[in-house]
Amino acid sequence: MRNLVLVLLILFPVFVRDRHFLHILIAIFVYVTLVQSWNLPGGYTGYTSFGHVLFFGIGAYTTAILMVFLSVPAVVTYLIAGILSSLVALIFGYVSLRLKGPYFAIATLALATIGRYVFLNVEIFGGAEGVLMPMSPFSPDIEKIPYYYGSLLVASLTTLTVYLITKTRLGLGLMAIRENEEKAAGAGINTTKHKVIAFIVSAFFPGVIGGLYASYLEYVNPDSCFSILYSANILLMAILGGIGTIAGPILGAAVVVILSEIFSLVIGHQGRLIVFGLILTFMAIYLPGGLLSVKEKFGYGKKPVSVFDQNAGDE
Amino acid sequence: MDIFFTLAQLLITGILLGGVYAVMASGLSLIFGVVRVLQISHSVLIILGCYFSYSAHTYLSLDPILSLLITMPIMFFIGIAIYRFVVAPLKDAPAVAVLLAFFGLILALENTIGLIWTSNYNAIHSAYQGKSFLFLGFDFSLPKAIAFGLACLVILSLLLFLRSTETGRAIRAVSQDRDTAEILGVDVDKIFVIVFGISATLAAVGGSLMGIIYSFYPALHWSWLGVVFSVVVLGGLGQVGGAIIAALIIGIAETLAAYYMGSAWGPFIAFAILIITLVQRPQGILGIKGQRF
Numbered sequence: 102m103r104n105l106v107l108v109l110l111i112l113f114p115v116f117v118r119d120r121h122f123l124h125i126l127i128a129i130f131v132y133v134t135l136v137q138s139w140n141l142p143g144g145y146t147g148y149t150s151f152g153h154v155l156f157f158g159i160g161a162y163t164t165a166i167l168m169v170f171l172s173v174p175a176v177v178t179y180l181i182a183g184i185l186s187s188l189v190a191l192i193f194g195y196v197s198l199r200l201k202g203p204y205f206a207i208a209t210l211a212l213a214t215i216g217r218y219v220f221l222n223v224e225i226f227g228g229a230e231g232v233l234m235p236m237s238p239f240s241p242d243i244e245k246i247p248y249y250y251g252s253l254l255v256a257s258l259t260t261l262t263v264y265l266i267t268k269t270r271l272g273l274g275l276m277a278i279r280e281n282e283e284k285a286a287g288a289g290i291n292t293t294k295h296k297v298i299a300f301i302v303s304a305f306f307p308g309v310i311g312g313l314y315a316s317y318l319e320y321v322n323p324d325s326c327f328s329i330l331y332s333a334n335i336l337l338m339a340i341l342g343g344i345g346t347i348a349g350p351i352l353g354a355a356v357v358v359i360l361s362e363i364f365s366l367v368i369g370h371q372g373r374l375i376v377f378g379l380i381l382t383f384m385a386i387y388l389p390g391g392l393l394s395v396k397e398k399f400g401y402g403k404k405p406v407s408v409f410d411q412n413a414g415d416e
Numbered sequence: 417m418d419i420f421f422t423l424a425q426l427l428i429t430g431i432l433l434g435g436v437y438a439v440m441a442s443g444l445s446l447i448f449g450v451v452r453v454l455q456i457s458h459s460v461l462i463i464l465g466c467y468f469s470y471s472a473h474t475y476l477s478l479d480p481i482l483s484l485l486i487t488m489p490i491m492f493f494i495g496i497a498i499y500r501f502v503v504a505p506l507k508d509a510p511a512v513a514v515l516l517a518f519f520g521l522i523l524a525l526e527n528t529i530g531l532i533w534t535s536n537y538n539a540i541h542s543a544y545q546g547k548s549f550l551f552l553g554f555d556f557s558l559p560k561a562i563a564f565g566l567a568c569l570v571i572l573s574l575l576l577f578l579r580s581t582e583t584g585r586a587i588r589a590v591s592q593d594r595d596t597a598e599i600l601g602v603d604v605d606k607i608f609v610i611v612f613g614i615s616a617t618l619a620a621v622g623g624s625l626m627g628i629i630y631s632f633y634p635a636l637h638w639s640w641l642g643v644v645f646s647v648v649v650l651g652g653l654g655q656v657g658g659a660i661i662a663a664l665i666i667g668i669a670e671t672l673a674a675y676y677m678g679s680a681w682g683p684f685i686a687f688a689i690l691i692i693t694l695v696q697r698p699q700g701i702l703g704i705k706g707q708r709f
Contacts, residue, residue, distance in 0.1 A: 149512045149515075149516075151515075151519065195695070196691075196694075196695055199694070199695050199698070200694055200695065200698070202510070202511050202512055203454045203511040203512055203514070203515045204454075204698070206515050207454060207515075207645060207690075208690075208691055208694050208695070210456075210641075211642065211645070211687045211690045211691045211694075212691060214638065214639075214642060215684065215687050215688060215691065218680070218681070218683065218684040218687070219684075221680060222678070222680045222684070329638060333519065333523055336516060336519060337520075340516060371527040371528075371530045371531045372527075372531065374523050374524075374526075374527040375523070375524045375527045375528055375531070377523060378520045378521060378522065378523030378524030378525070378526075378527065379520060379524050380520070381516060381517070381520030381523065382502060382516075382517045382518075382520030382521050383520070384516075384520075385506070385509075385513050385514075385516035385517035385520065386502065386505045386506055386509075386513075386517055387505075389509070389513055
């Protein structure tokens, strides 16, 4: 089943050249990357970030600046974007040593906002207008295809990396931290090292995809690259699909991107966000385990496990 | 001499602004102190109050401050609704789930405001807009002075209410020790309802005070979120007294930053103070653990 989907996705552009369809799939791949990488500290380790967009924005600006001012080849800039994002993630790691649960979430929201203000106010980043990037080297009828395969590759690598990590001792350590950080430390797990690795990995992929998406759109500006809507979408997709699962981010990203398209046509941009907001609130209250937990909630299947750190809210 | 005069003038402006920030943050501080949840949708309620005053002024020609007589009761019930439909069902849920629910509420409310009043800038053209007066050689903006005066009045009434009424004492009791208060016969659920109602009412006041000082648009509440949280965290979570001092500090810091670094850096300061306080001094400036109000 999994391989079939992947083969179909690889063959898709051979049969379908419709620009709009390709764009929707690229958006889904970008979000799979963002949610999957958010999930490593957010779902498996219990450090819910409300500011994951920061890494996407840093990646986008890195690629824009390197391509425009230093004419670095696009693919090289993606890697540098990922590495720079990972370096910035050390700040998240540092914050996670001091703050947990809701306080960590507030701090990450503040950090992402600070990022937006820095790119808005420091002159070399182009202010509110941002940076215009070189035109795509590909002809218009095939220009989306390289980005299609690029984002599919990054999304797959992110999913694979997170999956492999959860199967190792590192992943088990992260989940132990989620269940009870003090006990995990007591059991001999180096919690600091575990968390720092989780944040570095989780920032690398959004940095890469941010760079790729920037070269796809051919411009960056603070309001689009650091938009709170990215963080909101990530949270909505994660909770819809199932926090702390591998299939969850893929399901969540696909559902929310497709719903976005439909709702935008039917009830407009603001109507869509009202509905998404209400869905997020509803999910957090009644279905925190995600859409797939419905059958477990109604009496068959295994008992749903709370994905949040139960101790995080205590002082 | 000129430098000192400018500095004194900036301090005055900062303190006037800080007074309004104190009202904006007081509701958030109250909820954290009593119910122990981080109400991140508080700033959206403030901007909702702002738009209520705007409509009352535009369509009913009511003075934005007088319009509070109508908007405060409406906001009281909105606060209660938020408690009933979002907070109460999550009573035993992890704190992050509550935060996610509030985050959804922010999206829904911000875009509802945008749908009703558009996402563009609006301003309340009150009778005192743009006027100023000289006092002791310093320039006072009339809307800011009025807002500060009213802010002081509201904060004093809140403190008086908490100190000397039966309900106020019950609120403080729940804040100090929920279980003991319950054993002594305090209806904790009722206190939570009242606290959410009062908090939203305070947001209405904060909103119309901001509305007479500045122009506004729906997404502006994100920078107010930084302001109210930095005030509450710097003041010490749940401590109303600390929050007042912190509000003045944030007001002054923001005014100084806007003047010396450029106006776009103003909102940045609040977020920077928030993050530094959270990481370096989570107990706040006063830093007295356990003592509240």
